[in-house]
Amino acid sequence: MAVALFTLFAAVGWSPSPLHRRSVPTHVDPSTLVLRRGASAVMHERGIRGALRARLVGVGSAAPEQRVDNHQLARVVDTSDDWIVQRTGISARHLLAPGEGLADLGIAAATKALQHAQVEAEEVELVILASSSPDDMFGDAAHIAKEVGCKNAAAFDLTAACSGFMFAVATAAQFLHTGHHRTALVVGADALSRWVDWSDRNTCVLFGDGAGAVVMKTAEAHQRPGVLGYEMRSDGAGRKNLNLGYQGPSVHLTDEAEGEVVAEVTKGEYQPIGMNGKKVYQFATSKAPQVLREAIDAAGVKVEDIDWLLLHQANIRIIEIVAEKLGIPMSKVLTNLEEHGNTSAGTIPLCLDDAVKQGRVRNGDVVAMAGFGAGLSWGAAVVRWEGPEVEVESGQEVEEAVAVD
Ligand code: UT7
Numbered sequence: 001m002a003v004a005l006f007t008l009f010a011a012v013g014w015s016p017s018p019l020h021r022r023s024v025p026t027h028v029d030p031s032t033l034v035l036r037r038g039a040s041a042v043m044h045e046r047g048i049r050g051a052l053r054a055r056l057v058g059v060g061s062a063a064p065e066q067r068v069d070n071h072q073l074a075r076v077v078d079t080s081d082d083w084i085v086q087r088t089g090i091s092a093r094h095l096l097a098p099g100e101g102l103a104d105l106g107i108a109a110a111t112k113a114l115q116h117a118q119v120e121a122e123e124v125e126l127v128i129l130a131s132s133s134p135d136d137m138f139g140d141a142a143h144i145a146k147e148v149g150c151k152n153a154a155a156f157d158l159t160a161a162c163s164g165f166m167f168a169v170a171t172a173a174q175f176l177h178t179g180h181h182r183t184a185l186v187v188g189a190d191a192l193s194r195w196v197d198w199s200d201r202n203t204c205v206l207f208g209d210g211a212g213a214v215v216m217k218t219a220e221a222h223q224r225p226g227v228l229g230y231e232m233r234s235d236g237a238g239r240k241n242l243n244l245g246y247q248g249p250s251v252h253l254t255d256e257a258e259g260e261v262v263a264e265v266t267k268g269e270y271q272p273i274g275m276n277g278k279k280v281y282q283f284a285t286s287k288a289p290q291v292l293r294e295a296i297d298a299a300g301v302k303v304e305d306i307d308w309l310l311l312h313q314a315n316i317r318i319i320e321i322v323a324e325k326l327g328i329p330m331s332k333v334l335t336n337l338e339e340h341g342n343t344s345a346g347t348i349p350l351c352l353d354d355a356v357k358q359g360r361v362r363n364g365d366v367v368a369m370a371g372f373g374a375g376l377s378w379g380a381a382v383v384r385w386e387g388p389e390v391e392v393e394s395g396q397e398v399e400e401a402v403a404v405d
Contacts, residue, residue: 050298054173054184055226055386058117058215061353062108063094063208063340070205079201089316093208093341095193101135105211106144106189109349114148116356116387117215119183121149124215126184128172129157130164130345132244132374133191137268144187153185161242162312162373164188164345166232169214169369169381173227176218187213190344195244197272206314207273208341212349228366229299230381231291238376241279247271280373284318287378288370289325295380296368303327306382307365308355312372313337313347322370334360334367344373352385359392361385 069092070081084090096102106129114121127150129141136143139157160167165188172184189211196204219225248266255262288311296303309328311319313335323333336351343350348369355361363386370380 050229050300051225052173052177052227052230053179053219053223053225054176055217055219055223056169056214056383057217057226058113058115058119058387059212059349059353059356060109060112060114060116061210061212061346061350062105062112063210063343063350064096064100064105066095066097067092068095073205077199077201077204079205084205087315087317088206088341089319089335089337090206090341091338093193094210096191096209102131102133102189102191102209102211103135103140103143103147105191105209105346106131106140106187106213107147109189109211109213109353110144110148110185110187112353113185113213113215117217118388119215119217122152123183124148124150124153124185125181126172126175127153127155128168128184128186129155130160130168130186130188131157131190132159132161132164132344133194140189141187145185148185150185154181160234160345160371160373160377160379161375162314162342162344162347163232163234163371163375163377163379164190165212165348166230166369166371166379166381167377168345169216169227169383170230170232170379172216173230176216177227179218182218184216185213186216186349187211188345188347188349190346192273192342192344195270195273200272202277203273203275206342208343210340210343210346210350212346212351212353214349214352224384226384226386228301228382228384229295229297230379231294231298232377232379233287233291234375234377236375238279238283239374241276241283242274242374242376244273244374245271281315281318283376284312284314284372284378285321285325287376288312288318288322288372288380291372291378291380292322292326292368292370295370295382299382301366301382305366306332306368308332308334308361308367310334310348310351310355310367310369312342312370313340313351314342314373328368345371347371356385356387357390359390363387363389 141155
């Protein structure tokens with residue numbers, strides 16, 4: 001018993017030393033943690049993968065105004081609306097115009113998420129931006145936090161490509177679970193239009209720009225945990241199949257007086273996105289179902305308990321295969337890639353926002369989410385959505401929707 005308790009405390013970052021005891025938040029009772037069924041051995045090796053005392057309580061999104069549909073794109077590159085729709089399900093994408101920034105999208109999405117959650121910006125203690133394409137290579141999170149008014153927050157960027165939002169939710173949930181932070185803003189945003197080769201039809205038809213954000217809060221002692229289970233994976237061996245690699249031209253640092261080269265360095269420059277589409281397709285259709293099953297198992301729920309499946313919006317064929325492998329009907333699958341294409345770390349919160357604002361995802365619904373992409377990386381989380389519901393105008397998909405505080 002003592003050994004089991006120690007293992008549990010170690011897994012949640014607690015030790016019986018006086019120093020650590022002081023840092024244990026009083027509102028988190030480790031005995032109430034939900035552990036994966038029969039998971040004691042796994043817990044010992046890899047830490048707890050069960051529920052986390054974190055809740056998702058608000059969502060917002062933003063996309064650039066500039067919209068390019070497949071017919072327009074077919075005037076630029078050798079492709080067709082038929083090919084893109086049939087092979088990917090994408091009909092249009094929104095692209096940043098010159099003068100617009102990725103951070104602008106993040107700021108807009110984050111502001112809307114806070115409004116939706118009815119949370120004041122000053123309450124936010126942690127801002128995580130998942131992105132592979134920031135305006136500033138040193139990171140955009142602090143800038144977004146400042147512009148949104150999160151003056152009490154620590155902010156940082158996290159890069160895990162198209163899995164970035166899943167990894168960021170899991171990261172924020174750890175801080176919320178321990179109570180170190182009580183309110184977090186997680187933004188997923190990318191502008192891969194800046195990094196594709198617009199003459200490469202294999203890649204340029206797939207991507208769009210966009211951002212989504214969720215507000216997360218610690219689940220208090222009287223509240224149910226909202227992150228029911230999660231899992232994250234990566235394998236650098238697959239990097240060759242999807243990358244945005246550095247390749248800068250060399251620059252000589254010269255002693256002008258002596259005419260001697262003192263050192264040789266490289267100038268900051270990247271190659272456009274390189275992708276082996278078939279390999280990424282195979283990876284996604286095999287790993288996404290696996291990681292989702294692991295997260296579902298960690299959550300201690302059954303596939304039938306899942307109200308919605310929300311996958312990274314890369315390709316409708318990938319989404320259909322993953323849903324089929326899990327035995328989830330397409331009526332429970334959320335998609336919006338037809339309008340936005342693949343916005344990388346932005347897809348999941350952007351699609352969640354659409355679904356919540358359409359009144360499809362309702363307060364209390366269980367949503368299984370999964371991201372997959374460059375790294376290679378992949379991750380999943382099963383969450384209970386606890387944001388306010390919205391009034392749905394007549395004519396929209398769901399007739400009844402109840403606005404809650
Ligand atoms: O966040 C993760 C990001 N990446 C992904 O999700 C990519 C995953 N992979 C995929 O979604 C699919 O592999 C693609 C959509 C990229 C490609 O679909 P595919 O069914 O695997 O097509 P393919 O690469 O086998 O190409 C079939 C044909 C080829 O012509 P031939 O050799 O059969 O004559 C391509 O040259 O389609 C041609 N093709 C195109 N034709 C018109 C490739 N891209 C295009 C295009 N328009 N945009």
